[in-house]
Amino acid sequence: MTxxxxxxxxxxxxxxxARQLDRERQARAQAEAIAEKGLRDLYENQQWLxxxxxVTDGANRSTRLTDAMRMALEExxxxxxxxxxxxxxxxxxxxLAVGADIWxxxxxxxxxxxxxxxxxxxxxxxxxxAGDVLSRGQASWHLDLANEAGCERCTLAVQSGFTAGFAIxxxxxxxxxxxxxxxxxxxxxxxxxxxxTLHQIGVQLGYVAERERNRAALLHEARHDALTGLGxxxxxxxxxxxxxxxxxxxGSRLALLAIDLDGFKAINDSLGHHxxxxxxxxxxxxxxxxxxxxxxxxxxxxxxxxxVARVGGDEFVVLVxxxxxxxxxxxxxxxxxxxxxxxxxxxxxxxxxxxxxxxxVCIRDRPTIDQLLRDADLAMYEAKSRGRSQTVIFxxxxxxxxxxxxxxxxxxxxxxxxxxxxxxxxxxxxxxxxHHVVGYEALVRWQHPSKGLLHPGEFIEIAEECxxxxxxxxWILEEACRAAARLAELYPRKPLRFISVNVAAxxxxxxxxxxxxxxxxxxxxxxxxxxxxxxxxxVAIADxxxxxxxxxxxxxxxxxxxxxxxxxxYSSLSYLKQLPFDTLKIDRSFVNDLQSDKSQSIVQxxxxxxxxxxxxxxxxxxxxxxxxxxxxxxxxxxxxGYWFGRPSxxxxxxxx
Amino acid sequence: MKGVIFNLLEEVVTxxxxxxxxxxxxxxxGVSGVYTSLGSYDDAEVLxxxxxAAVSLNQSPGDILRWxxxxxxxxxxxxYPVFFEDHKNARTFILSVNDIIHPEVRKLYSGAGCPHFHFxxxxxxxxxxxxxxARQMCQLAHGFVEGASGHFGQEVEVEHLxxxxxGDPMCRxxxxxxA
Numbered sequence: 001m002t003x004x005x006x007x008x009x010x011x012x013x014x015x016x017x018a019r020q021l022d023r024e025r026q027a028r029a030q031a032e033a034i035a036e037k038g039l040r041d042l043y044e045n046q047q048w049l050x051x052x053x054x055v056t057d058g059a060n061r062s063t064r065l066t067d068a069m070r071m072a073l074e075e076x077x078x079x080x081x082x083x084x085x086x087x088x089x090x091x092x093x094x095x096l097a098v099g100a101d102i103w104x105x106x107x108x109x110x111x112x113x114x115x116x117x118x119x120x121x122x123x124x125x126x127x128x129x130a131g132d133v134l135s136r137g138q139a140s141w142h143l144d145l146a147n148e149a150g151c152e153r154c155t156l157a158v159q160s161g162f163t164a165g166f167a168i169x170x171x172x173x174x175x176x177x178x179x180x181x182x183x184x185x186x187x188x189x190x191x192x193x194x195x196x197t198l199h200q201i202g203v204q205l206g207y208v209a210e211r212e213r214n215r216a217a218l219l220h221e222a223r224h225d226a227l228t229g230l231g232x233x234x235x236x237x238x239x240x241x242x243x244x245x246x247x248x249x250x251g252s253r254l255a256l257l258a259i260d261l262d263g264f265k266a267i268n269d270s271l272g273h274h275x276x277x278x279x280x281x282x283x284x285x286x287x288x289x290x291x292x293x294x295x296x297x298x299x300x301x302x303x304x305x306x307x308v309a310r311v312g313g314d315e316f317v318v319l320v321x322x323x324x325x326x327x328x329x330x331x332x333x334x335x336x337x338x339x340x341x342x343x344x345x346x347x348x349x350x351x352x353x354x355x356x357x358x359x360x361v362c363i364r365d366r367p368t369i370d371q372l373l374r375d376a377d378l379a380m381y382e383a384k385s386r387g388r389s390q391t392v393i394f395x396x397x398x399x400x401x402x403x404x405x406x407x408x409x410x411x412x413x414x415x416x417x418x419x420x421x422x423x424x425x426x427x428x429x430x431x432x433x434x435h436h437v438v439g440y441e442a443l444v445r446w447q448h449p450s451k452g453l454l455h456p457g458e459f460i461e462i463a464e465e466c467x468x469x470x471x472x473x474x475w476i477l478e479e480a481c482r483a484a485a486r487l488a489e490l491y492p493r494k495p496l497r498f499i500s501v502n503v504a505a506x507x508x509x510x511x512x513x514x515x516x517x518x519x520x521x522x523x524x525x526x527x528x529x530x531x532x533x534x535x536x537x538x539v540a541i542a543d544x545x546x547x548x549x550x551x552x553x554x555x556x557x558x559x560x561x562x563x564x565x566x567x568x569x570y571s572s573l574s575y576l577k578q579l580p581f582d583t584l585k586i587d588r589s590f591v592n593d594l595q596s597d598k599s600q601s602i603v604q605x606x607x608x609x610x611x612x613x614x615x616x617x618x619x620x621x622x623x624x625x626x627x628x629x630x631x632x633x634x635x636x637x638x639x640x641g642y643w644f645g646r647p648s649x650x651x652x653x654x655x656x
Numbered sequence: 657m658k659g660v661i662f663n664l665l666e667e668v669v670t671x672x673x674x675x676x677x678x679x680x681x682x683x684x685x686g687v688s689g690v691y692t693s694l695g696s697y698d699d700a701e702v703l704x705x706x707x708x709a710a711v712s713l714n715q716s717p718g719d720i721l722r723w724x725x726x727x728x729x730x731x732x733x734x735x736y737p738v739f740f741e742d743h744k745n746a747r748t749f750i751l752s753v754n755d756i757i758h759p760e761v762r763k764l765y766s767g768a769g770c771p772h773f774h775f776x777x778x779x780x781x782x783x784x785x786x787x788x789x790a791r792q793m794c795q796l797a798h799g800f801v802e803g804a805s806g807h808f809g810q811e812v813e814v815e816h817l818x819x820x821x822x823g824d825p826m827c828r829x830x831x832x833x834x835a
Binding site: 018028029032035036039040043044081186187 | 663675692693694742755760762763764
């Protein structure tokens with residue numbers, strides 16, 4: 001390669017070197033400028049990334065959107081130097097953004113008017129920059145506030161020394177849930193990194209909002225009944241705990257209403273679960289409406305809202321704080337009855353229900369919520385027992401009665417276990433000249449360890465309610481059969497004396513009743529003709545076809561049947577003809593009243609009927625010789641009562 | 657000291673004293689002369705350059721620093737116009753030094769030790785600038801103030817109320833603009 005400029009003079013060469021040097025210097029300056037820009041961009045990126053990192057960390061730690069937004073506003077303003085940041089929450093329908101009172105202001109004093117105008121501002125779509133985000137769901141930039149037209153707050157912003165502002169969305173996917181807005185006193189230079197970081201911050205905050213929403217949904221689910229949307233027992237317990245604390249602190253009256261739907265089970269069974277669900281939902285809405293219309297307006301302003309909860313299948317509870325008086329509560333309960341008694345349209349027709357309402361009022365003492373609920377339940381059961389659409393307010397007497405009953409229940413269980421029962425026998429005599437004994441009615445007695453001998457009136461009802469009656473009835477039947485066998489040995493001359501045994505409703509209605517009777521007969525080896533089963537009129541007519549079938553079955557084995565308490569029910573006489581009874585017992589109320597012509601006519605009519613269908617008649621409760629004579633004259637064949645003999649233990653009763 | 661100061665000094669010296677002046681100055685001061693705006697260099701090097709210039713021009717180092725500051729400012733305005741854009745006068749520009757210019761410097765040089773200026777309005781309307789620097793370069797600051805005022809077409813009077821060179825705990829300048 002030849003030399004490029006071989007003959008260059010030193011001076012020219014120097015000049016060329018100087019140019020070369022100058023180019024080198026310029027190249028260096030350019031390299032420095034490029035490097036500086038790179039460094040600056042890198043620094044900026046790092047700063048934005050660090051901001052995003054801090055906000056992301058904070059958001060991950062947050063369970064509430066509001067906390068996360070407060071943190072984000074502070075971090076963003078600290079990094080950028082923007083003097084004011086504000087958060088707005090978007091309404092569920094997405095048509096309104098309302099200042100959440102979450103804001104950050106640098107040098108608050110001078111900004112106070114602007115902060116005041118902003119922190120709880122309500123903005124509609126298109127109104128100002130937040131409104132712009134609301135309508136478009138995208139960031140809204142306002143880099144020259146002084147020249148913004150038609151924005152009220154912009155004017156105030158400019159007066160407060162701001163030159164630029166913008167708002168960014170907080171989204172759960174595409175749903176706008178909140179808006180962050182910022183105002184700066186110095187110009188804002190928008191670049192890609194900043195836009196992307198702010199967008200990412202919006203996304204991170206959206207995650208917090210989504211988590212909070214999911215958590216709230218889970219909590220709501222855990223505290224609410226999915227079918228009716230009402231609070232559940234857990235929710236009630238939580239709210240009631242708060243109400244109780246307030247009650248302790250202020251002495252305000254707190255009341256719990258336990259509401260049970262009579263007839264709900266029947267609807268569920270007959271019309272199906274779908275109809276049942278419809279009824280429950282309709283009931284829930286009615287309760288809410290009634291609370292809103294009746295209860296709420298009567299309460300003091302500022303009282304906590306009454307709560308209605310569904311605590312069981314068809315059981316609802318209303319919690320009322322600041323309940324003014326018992327009258328008030330009764331008035332409210334009346335309204336509830338009225339509303340709940342209206343028919344509900346369901347698929348299969350109309351459902352008619354009635355409510356039983358029990359109220360527990362907590363005035364001075366310090367009960368637990370469980371106690372209150374128990375009291376209300378107790379009052380509700382009492383109301384239920386009094387008939388349809390009844391209300392009972394819990395009282396200490398009711399509580400005491402219940403307590404006694406509970407004790408008795410427990411003792412009764414033990415009594416059955418330890419066999420503390422004994423049968424007494426009252427003679428049944430023929431109303432002929434000799435008044436000779438034809439049989440006995442077996443009557444159960446409880447040999448109570450501390451209270452002595454108790455009569456059926458003191459425990460049969462409880463035994464029925466707590467499901468012990470079938471055990472007791474089984475024992476009575478068996479014992480009576482054994483006694484009848486002994487009786488036959490004692491008086492073998494025919495006709496054998498019989499023993500009448502009362503059969504309780506649940507016992508008779510049990511599907512295996514006839515079978516149990518048969519087994520008892522076999523086990524005890526009694527002559528079946530000696531056993532007379534007494535069924536009350538009300539049990540007999542509940543399902544006449546079944547009654548006829550069961551009675552027919554036991555009669556086939558020779559067992560006799562007797563219709564007890566005749567005349568007290570509502571049965572028409574025609575029913576009686578269809579039922580296979582051997583005997584009917586005239587209720588003692590007619591015997592007591594025998595001196596009246598009316599009672600005599602009734603007894604006469606019963607006699608005529610009995611004769612026409614070939615029934616023997618036993619009159620109960622004869623206490624005087626005159627009553628016996630009258631009944632004999634009216635054609636009554638048999639009688640029992642104190643006049644002929646009181647119930648007494650077996651050895652005594654069978655002695656004569 | 658940031659390399660950019662050396663680069664500015666080189667440019668000022670070259671522009672005002674000719675192509676060869678900078679090379680002579682570097683040789684005479686016995687400094688390396690290798691300076692890039694991206695680097696940081698020992699303060700002693702800039703002081704050596706200033707001392708050498710002062711001796712050869714028969715001026716005080718303070719005069720040299722002030723001249724340098726005054727002359728460097730237009731070059732800064734060329735290089736970094738963005739810092740000047742938002743200002744209409746020297747006063748607001750000077751007030752933005754702590755908050756805008758220094759953060760920018762730190763973007764380039766992490767951990768750069770920038771002087772912090774304390775600003776105060778004096779009762780007589782002058783702007784008081786308090787300044788503590790281990791390098792005690794209040795004359796350079798003085799020069800920059802004059803240069804900035806010139807950039808905005810203003811004249812400024814600078815009084816050194818206190819100076820660390822005189823044993824005061826800090827340097828304090830009082831600035832008064834004629835318009």
